[in-house]
Amino acid sequence: MKIDILTLFPEMFDAFRTTSIIGRAVEKKILELEIFNIRDFAANKHSQADDYPYGGGAGMVMKPEPLVEAIEAARARRPGARVILMGPRGRVFDQQVARELHALGSLVLVCGRYEGVDERVLDFVDEEMSLGDFVLTGGELAAVCIVDAVTRLEPGVLGNLASASSESFEEGVLEYPQYTRPPEFRGKRVPEVLLSGDHARVARWRRAMSLKATRERRPDLFAKLTLSEQDRVLLKEMLEGEGESHAQQDT
Structure with a gap:
């Protein structure tokens, strides 16, 4: 599985890439997970990636130039990858969508921030995706959830092959209760x-x-x-x- 993440805060993924199941998948080269800083694609002096919204209003909006440059670089690096913008207007992510994305083999996840991204950026992504009807500070947490859910489906990632198939939602039902010692x-x-x-x-x-x-x-x-x-x-x-x-x- 190959996944690129485009973000303004790459440091948020440092522990995620090296810990637990994801860390082992990266170490075994089952998962190729690369994080890219959108600011690196900003041509201005201060690597500015956001600006005030036209028409007024609170907050800042992510600029189209660096974001589209980052997306185009990702497409060149991952030909055929599905480019997905994390956003509240998108399709809601669930286990069925996780299986669909896993089957693609290659993803680019774009993390929005602030009040969102310039609307023109949407012409350069394949779809938007949401975790549900609640507000997050940015798309990074949504991207983490998607990477985790998709990676668990990759053969060799889980120690027990039966683990993935027996988990909640995998067969359309919730998982049964679990118990361990003491009796x-x-x-x-x-x-x-x-x-x-x-x-x-x-x-x-x-x-x-x-x-x-x-x-x-x-x-x-x-x-x-x-x-x-x-x-x-x-x-x-x-x-x-x-x-x-x-x-x-x-x-």
């Missing part, structure tokens, strides 16, 4: 099924818990699921079990 903590015990050694029972329990969590916490995701016959049986058993539990509590 009892402050009166709360690990579910007996996880201690049974019966792999088939464990698999059924995990699937049931994933469906339950998705149904309760993300009904929007649950509504999109195509349930198998086994899923329907698991849900029925789970709901019947909850009904019996409530009945016992009421008596």
Whole structure:
């Protein structure tokens, strides 16, 4: 996977490039991650990359000249790469989009700042992308999230090949609950099924818990699921079990 990031604050990515999963992916050359300072493409004396907005208003706007120069240099360096501007008006990033971007193999992520970028810059990118309906100081944090999510899908990045496929959203459902030692903590015990050694029972329990969590916490995701016959049986058993539990509590 090859990813370039264009930013006014390259130092924000120093620890990210060298730590944990991303750091190991870079070290193993599974991920080629390069950070470029947009100010280096500014032709003015003070490497100014922002200016006051026409028409007045608060804040500063990123200038088109250095930003477009940086984008064009990135396109020359990464022919065929998808150039994505981090911005609130863009397509919302999710796991499905992560898989789509991973399949491309090469990305250029452009980080906006201040009150945004000059509108004319949009003619030089392929699309805008957003993390959701909230405000960030700049696009750097969004770029970090995208790089992390996309890189996890690259073969060889995660130690356990099953890890990526079993995580939340990967199959359209939330992940099942996780437990580790000790078997009892402050009166709360690990579910007996996880201690049974019966792999088939464990698999059924995990699937049931994933469906339950998705149904309760993300009904929007649950509504999109195509349930198998086994899923329907698991849900029925789970709901019947909850009904019996409530009945016992009421008596």
